Amino acid sequence: MTKNEKLKVLIIDDDQDLLGMYKTKFMSEGFQVFTQTDGLRGVTDAVKINPDIVLMDLMMPQMDGFESIQAFRQNTSLPVKIIVLSNLAQKSDKEKAISCGADGFLVKANHTPLEIVEKVKEFLID
Amino acid sequence: MGKIRIKLLHKTIIAIIGTLVPILIVWIFFVQGYFHNELLKEASERLSASRVTKSKEISKYFGDLVELFTQETKNDVYFGTISLLSRPDKMYTSEEEKILVVARQNLEHLSSALRYIHHLILTDSQGKILMITDDHPDEPEMRHLGKDIDATFGIRIFDNISKAKSISDIFVEKREGYPNKYRMIIGAPLIREGELHGTIAMEFHMDMIYGILSTTAGIGESGDTYLVGSDKILRSPSRFGGEDGIMERVIDTKNTSHCFSGQLFGDKENVFQNHRGIEVLGQYSYIPLLNWCLLAEINTDEIFAPSKNLFAKMMRGAAVTSFIFLIVAFLLSYKILRPLQELTIQVKKFGEGDLKARAENNASDEVGELAAVFNQMAKSLQGAREEIEKKVEEQTIEIRNQKEHAEEISLERLKFQLAVEKASEHIVILDKDLRILYANDAVEKITGYNKDKIIGHTIGEFWGAEEDFQKTKKMWEDIQKKKKPYRAELKNYKKDGSQYIVEAHISPVLTKNKEEIHFFVMIEVDITNRKKVENMKNDFIDIVSHELRTPMTLIKGYASMILEDFGKDIPKMAKKQLEIILRNTDRLIFMVNDMLDVSRIESGNMELFEKKEQIALKSLIKDIKSDFMLMARKKNIRFEVYLEDDNYQTYYNVSALKRVFTNIIGNSFKFVKAGEGIIKISINKNKTGLLQVDITNNGSSINMSDSKKIFEKFGMVESSINHTTSSGTGLGLTICKSIIEHNNGHIWLNALQPKNGTTFSFTIPHIKV
Numbered sequence: 001m002t003k004n005e006k007l008k009v010l011i012i013d014d015d016q017d018l019l020g021m022y023k024t025k026f027m028s029e030g031f032q033v034f035t036q037t038d039g040l041r042g043v044t045d046a047v048k049i050n051p052d053i054v055l056m057d058l059m060m061p062q063m064d065g066f067e068s069i070q071a072f073r074q075n076t077s078l079p080v081k082i083i084v085l086s087n088l089a090q091k092s093d094k095e096k097a098i099s100c101g102a103d104g105f106l107v108k109a110n111h112t113p114l115e116i117v118e119k120v121k122e123f124l125i126d
Numbered sequence: 127m128g129k130i131r132i133k134l135l136h137k138t139i140i141a142i143i144g145t146l147v148p149i150l151i152v153w154i155f156f157v158q159g160y161f162h163n164e165l166l167k168e169a170s171e172r173l174s175a176s177r178v179t180k181s182k183e184i185s186k187y188f189g190d191l192v193e194l195f196t197q198e199t200k201n202d203v204y205f206g207t208i209s210l211l212s213r214p215d216k217m218y219t220s221e222e223e224k225i226l227v228v229a230r231q232n233l234e235h236l237s238s239a240l241r242y243i244h245h246l247i248l249t250d251s252q253g254k255i256l257m258i259t260d261d262h263p264d265e266p267e268m269r270h271l272g273k274d275i276d277a278t279f280g281i282r283i284f285d286n287i288s289k290a291k292s293i294s295d296i297f298v299e300k301r302e303g304y305p306n307k308y309r310m311i312i313g314a315p316l317i318r319e320g321e322l323h324g325t326i327a328m329e330f331h332m333d334m335i336y337g338i339l340s341t342t343a344g345i346g347e348s349g350d351t352y353l354v355g356s357d358k359i360l361r362s363p364s365r366f367g368g369e370d371g372i373m374e375r376v377i378d379t380k381n382t383s384h385c386f387s388g389q390l391f392g393d394k395e396n397v398f399q400n401h402r403g404i405e406v407l408g409q410y411s412y413i414p415l416l417n418w419c420l421l422a423e424i425n426t427d428e429i430f431a432p433s434k435n436l437f438a439k440m441m442r443g444a445a446v447t448s449f450i451f452l453i454v455a456f457l458l459s460y461k462i463l464r465p466l467q468e469l470t471i472q473v474k475k476f477g478e479g480d481l482k483a484r485a486e487n488n489a490s491d492e493v494g495e496l497a498a499v500f501n502q503m504a505k506s507l508q509g510a511r512e513e514i515e516k517k518v519e520e521q522t523i524e525i526r527n528q529k530e531h532a533e534e535i536s537l538e539r540l541k542f543q544l545a546v547e548k549a550s551e552h553i554v555i556l557d558k559d560l561r562i563l564y565a566n567d568a569v570e571k572i573t574g575y576n577k578d579k580i581i582g583h584t585i586g587e588f589w590g591a592e593e594d595f596q597k598t599k600k601m602w603e604d605i606q607k608k609k610k611p612y613r614a615e616l617k618n619y620k621k622d623g624s625q626y627i628v629e630a631h632i633s634p635v636l637t638k639n640k641e642e643i644h645f646f647v648m649i650e651v652d653i654t655n656r657k658k659v660e661n662m663k664n665d666f667i668d669i670v671s672h673e674l675r676t677p678m679t680l681i682k683g684y685a686s687m688i689l690e691d692f693g694k695d696i697p698k699m700a701k702k703q704l705e706i707i708l709r710n711t712d713r714l715i716f717m718v719n720d721m722l723d724v725s726r727i728e729s730g731n732m733e734l735f736e737k738k739e740q741i742a743l744k745s746l747i748k749d750i751k752s753d754f755m756l757m758a759r760k761k762n763i764r765f766e767v768y769l770e771d772d773n774y775q776t777y778y779n780v781s782a783l784k785r786v787f788t789n790i791i792g793n794s795f796k797f798v799k800a801g802e803g804i805i806k807i808s809i810n811k812n813k814t815g816l817l818q819v820d821i822t823n824n825g826s827s828i829n830m831s832d833s834k835k836i837f838e839k840f841g842m843v844e845s846s847i848n849h850t851t852s853s854g855t856g857l858g859l860t861i862c863k864s865i866i867e868h869n870n871g872h873i874w875l876n877a878l879q880p881k882n883g884t885t886f887s888f889t890i891p892h893i894k895v
Contacts (some may be wrong), residue, residue, distance in 0.1 A: 109678050
């Protein structure tokens with residue numbers, strides 16, 4: 001990664017308003033942002049785009065976040081970091097997501113978009 | 127009273143008779159048999175001697191007679207005499223006279239030479255008597271002369287004599303009018319050159335046979351010897367019958383037949399019944415010259431008389447001995463039995479219940495000793511009996527009371543038994559090795575397994591879930607170790623394979639010393655339906671909270687973004703108002719989070735109660751303190767921590783315990799005044815062995831009437847100060863209470879004096895390291 005190259009983030013969420021909000025914030029923070037509204041297409045995009053990080057919602061129609069993460073991890077060995085960004089807040093959800101292959105877990109309502117960007121940056125540094 | 131004595135006497139007599147009499151009888155018979163043989167032998171010898179002597183004498187006599195007779199038949203003088211006397215003129219010359227005299231002299235001579243002769247008779251060839259000797263003076267010779275010999279003797283003998291070879295048979299003839307009625311006649315033909323000239327005959331009486339046969343030497347009182355012709359007709363007089371039966375009686379005995387057939391007697395065959403019907407010992411001698419038999423007999427009665435006497439004597443002796451024996455036995459038994467009888471009466475009396483009965487025998491013999499022993503026994507029995515009766519009486523009363531009581535108990539027990547048996551909950555009793563000892567009706571109804579067939583097995587073999595085996599195993603180990611009642615939610619499987627969820631209450635029942643587990647009572651309640659409803663409720667809350675969060679996230683996100691991105695461009699007023707929006711959005715979000723937690727806690731299935739671990743309180747407090755450090759600094763509030771022992775450890779779900787601390791401390795922050803507030807955490811071990819956490823603030827006091835209400839949902843107390851800063855959700859303390867109580871602890875509130883603050887206290891387990 002060079003200085004000029006922007007970090008690529010793929011945000012997958014079925015809620016257009018949220019997508020718009022996070023896209024705005026991540027772009028203003030200098031990310032190249034890709035979005036997708038369902039899990040299946042999100043996984044396909046992730047393989048195509050090979051982003052630095054994927055923000056994955058959990059409750060989605062057709063293929064939910066858990067299945068999507070699992071599918072991605074099973075079908076590719078790309079070293080993409082996947083962080084769950086969801087409004088499911090149970091510990092069991094977090095554990096399940098980690099077991100499916102997620103690298104992190106953030107609860108949307110608990111953080112402002114800026115806080116999320118900060119957390120993502122921390123992840124990428126690690 | 128006499129019964130026993132008689133019984134014993136009977137026994138004594140029977141014993142004597144039973145032993146003595148058979149011996150005596152056997153002995154007597156043996157002796158008698160021996161004597162019989164001896165006597166018979168001796169008698170035989172005697173009889174034999176007598177018989178032989180007599181037969182020899184008879185043979186000799188007749189032998190001599192026949193010899194003489196035979197010689198006479200050759201004498202010329204008889205032929206001359208016959209021819210002379212047959213002449214009709216009777217005139218003889220002297221020469222001729224001489225011949226006649228010689229002939230007469232010869233006959234006379236012969237007559238005197240032979241004893242017992244009556245007559246010697248000379249006949250002519252026709253049987254006419256020519257010459258006759260007469261030893262009887264009264265009987266004139268002339269009477270018979272010229273007469274026929276057969277007519278004279280009344281018997282047909284001439285034919286026999288004339289045709290005999292040399293000498294005729296001996297005839298025995300009966301002649302009336304003579305002292306000896308029976309005579310014997312024997313004759314011989316006088317033959318020269320084949321021509322019969324005449325006969326010579328002799329009549330002699332029986333005296334000579336009497337003489338021989340009447341000798342009783344050797345034949346005793348009853349012995350008899352007699353002669354029998356070949357026609358088996360008696361020829362001689364007998365000792366008992368005299369002359370009766372001569373030439374008449376047929377002697378057809380064994381003796382006769384054996385004699386004439388020449389058969390010898392076998393062993394003991396010579397004892398038989400004779401012609402008189404008397405049992406005799408018999409012997410015979412055959413006399414060839416006469417073709418007669420001499421029979422000799424002795425009555426067996428006489429022979430055995432000595433042995434009979436002996437037998438009688440012995441019997442008499444035996445009887446006398448037995449009698450004496452009996453008398454002695456009677457006397458002795460009476461002497462022995464009398465004290466025994468006395469003792470018996472006393473024993474009987476005692477046996478019939480007279481415990482005072484005692485024997486009065488001081489004799490130094492065995493009976494006396496027995497009596498003494500009896501007395502001693504009776505005495506101790508009497509004592510024991512009296513004591514037993516007393517005890518029995520006491521116990522009867524006690525048993526009666528117990529029985530009444532037992533009936534009550536058994537009724538109570540039946541009630542309990544039925545309650546367990548018919549309970550709708552699934553109840554099993556397990557032994558300490560978890561084997562089923564009992565299962566109630568509901569077990570069969572719910573699981574489908576026969577409640578009797580599962581006895582002795584473990585529940586793991588039936589409805590106990592296999593996939594939860596490790597978990598279940600751990601659970602049981604835990605119960606066995608702690609020996610305390612336990613509650614758990616378990617997945618069970620019915621016989622048909624379907625799954626159901628139960629709430630199991632397991633109670634270990636301890637032995638009396640409380641050290642060992644006696645058995646377990648396990649009650650399982652099917653909560654499958656409840657569980658379904660709860661899950662539905664949880665799912666609903668999950669979805670609702672998720673859906674609520676999304677718009678709040680957007681509000682929160684955009685509000686913060688406006689402030690971040692356009693903060694400098696908007697009026698101060700609008701900025702402040704945006705901050706309020708943001709703060710209350712957060713409040714809403716917390717509220718949703720807390721609501722979710724409360725609903726989960728209430729359903730008893732919260733993750734906060736699982737995954738317990740050992741926690742060092744010192745490091746936990748350190749973490750919590752650092753979480754609040756920023757806020758504390760911001761509000762200028764002093765934070766104090768006091769730990770009685772730095773090594774205190776507890777056993778908890780970390781998140782849950784943190785939540786409790788966070789909620790209470792967060793709550794305290796709302797009450798204390800900025801700049802002067804102090805929040806103090808202290809941890810001590812209390813009297814019950816639990817760790818007590820006290821979180822004290824010096825903020826506004828809470829009215830004690832609210833101290834309970836405060837733990838209820840939305841039961842938040844209005845703080846007297848700073849309404850704006852108390853931004854709780856109203857659920858935090860409710861969550862704390864649920865967590866603490868689910869971990870068997872208590873939580874309470876102590877309001878200090880007004881304005882001196884409030885203390886929240888709760889207890890957690892203490893783990894010894």
